[in-house]
Amino acid sequence: MSSEWLNYHHLHYFWVVAREGSIVRACEVLHLSQPTISTQLQQLERSLGGELFERKGRGLQLTDLGRTIKRYADEIFTLGNELTEVARGRPAGPHRLSVGISDVVAKLMVYRLLLPALKLPEPVKLVCREGHLEDLLKGLVAFELDVILSDAPLSAGSPIKAFSHLLGECGVSIFGTAKLRQAYKKGFPQSLNGAPLLLPGSQTLTRRALDQWLDEQQIHPLVTGEFQDTALMKVFGQEGIGLFPGPSAIEAEVCRQYSVKVVGRIDQVRERYYAISVERRLKNSAVLEISHAAKSHVFHIEK
Structure with a gap:
């Protein structure tokens, strides 16, 4: 990077362009002409030693360098706004x-x-x-x-x-509606044999650990759904479509939010x-x- 002082006017113009997504919209915000902003962006790129934007259709997309510079610009201008507020006797932002x-x-x-x-x-x-x-x-x-x-x-x-x-880390709990809990709590975990079970997707560590544990215990549930989004899995569980796993550390929150109960706990399967x-x-x-x-x-x- 150049040893010259960073031009904060140029950095501010870049920041507005990045935030607005185009030079045209930045011109409206800054009340400057397009050639003025384009020229000063080019000067900033020369001083930083790389391109900050690349064309994407009719708009602009930040390069890797541009994303890094924007991150710093966010901090710089947020702090600048806070400084102004404090100087005027107002409380600083969060x-x-x-x-x-x-x-x-x-x-x-x-x-x-x-x-x-x-x-x-x-x-x-x-x-x-x-x-x-x-x-x-x-x-x-x-x-x-x-x-x-x-x-x-x-x-x-x-x-x-x-x-x-x-x-x-914590173990895994199995949750279900009151009706499902009544049906499968007794004899847990062997009661999971043939039980309707909702599971997270196969790409998750929890799913792989659960599959391994079920195989070791020779338990074969009826998998009635697989979900990439575990929040969606819990919604289906809330409606009684099947039992579902969740972290034991948040049992109370899961039961309260989804109106379900704990059927049993599997401490051998750990979530970290x-x-x-x-x-x-x-x-x-x-x-x-x-x-x-x-x-x-x-x-x-x-x-």
């Missing part, structure tokens, strides 16, 4: 916490894990982004995310330089949850609070 969430993690578990960050003395603005772990990792190393919540650690062969921090960050040791105060609360209240890990 701290932004950007969290990537692996799409296989139960939504109620995500809520339990993230809630402590929202109870910190300093206000936090939570920004959640859900997706496949591989895609979220790209956002993490591009500084678009502060942390990722996942049911699996970063694989040993991953080219991404990041670190997995175990938040905790991780915070993945670019830091070897967690430093972000909100993420530290998430980690502490998970170990002391959600999973009750003894020190």
Whole structure:
């Protein structure tokens, strides 16, 4: 990168273009001509040593460098706005916490894990982004995310330089409506033989662990549905279509939200949850609070 001072006017124009999605809309916001903004974007690209946008149909799409620069610009101009507010005697806005969430993690578990960050003395603005772990990792190393919540650690062969921090683990509970509980609670887990069972997709660690455990116990349920979205699986379970698994650590929340009951528990099948960050040791105060609360209240890990 050039040793010259960064031109923050140029950076602001870039930020508005990235936010609006086109130079034309940015011109309307900034009340500047298109040639003016185009020229200053080119100057910013020269100073940063790379292209920030690429054409996508009639619009613009950020390059990898552009996404990284936008992440920093978001922070710079958010802090600038806060500085102005504080200087005028107004309270500063909330701290932004950007969290990537692996799409296989139960939504109620995500809520339990993230809630402590929202109870910190300093206000936090939570920004959640859900997706496949591989895609979220790209956002993490591009500084678009502060942390990722996942049911699996970063694989040993991953080219991404990041670190997995175990938040905790728990067994799996089997839930069902009151009618299904009455039918299958007695004699659990052998009572699952032939029982209607809803399961997460085969790509999840929980599904693979459950399949292995069922095989070992020689239990053969009637699988009546497979779901990539476990929240959808619970909705079907709520309607009595079948029994379904969920993390034992959030039994009370699952029972309350979906009006179901615990049929039985399978402690041999374990679900683990991780915070993945670019830091070897967690430093972000909100993420530290998430980690502490998970170990002391959600999973009750003894020190």
